[in-house]
Amino acid sequence: MNNNPKHIAIIMDGNGRWAKTNNKTRLEGHKKGVKTVRSIIRKTKDIDITTLTLFTFSKDNWKRPKIEVQGLMKLFYITLKKELRNFHENDIRVFFTGDISKFSDEIQLLINSTIEETKNNKSLNLNIALGYSSRHEITNALKKISQDVVSNKIQISDIDEHLISKRLEHFELGDPDLLIRTGGESRLSDFLLWQIAYSEIYFSDKYWPDFTDLDFLNAISDYSNRERRYGKTSEQIIK
Incomplete structure (x- = not known):
């Protein structure tokens, strides 16, 4: 594929509704969702994508x-522990990303x-958003700048979009080129609100x-066929 996104972010929505539709418990829905996570990570690594950000657990999910x-x-702990070897083998x-202070010490x-x-692994950056809220992240960044x-250390005149971006978590990973949301909903759910200013957004009706x-x-493929203009006209992009 040409013009692939380098950084994809996914709001993995629909585990609970999948479970209800299939007469399963919500936890069984989350377990089935983990299988999809594994598959998508493998596929991401197979194609020319450098970063995958997954919205795993929001601050509001508490x-x-x-x-x-x-x-x-329990599912997160067991899954992460089991996948560690896979992360090494696949580089x-x-x-x-997020506030993990409420999670157990373990x-x-x-x-x-x-x-x-x-x-030290280099083939794929897997960014897991955990206990995450974009508003919380932006608030913390502004607090650091204020301090x-x-x-x-800095002057008010030094504050610009680039400085704010640098104070967000994992600035080095860059902004997502493509945001995918599954589950049939068309909202952003407080996810990467600053970083997706110019991202292409793709909504899928499929449950995760x-x-x-x-x-x-x-x-x-849908992303690859779009024209990213960043405020410019098509003619300016062609030039």
């Missing part, structure tokens, strides 16, 4: 029923060890557990 959250935490570097330790153990102004490699490739 408001879900306690039994579901507990099941998700995948793992990043985490999970935080596993997250930090995964970051450390994969830091630098107060301590005279039903989202196939072919669906993924169709989204990329």
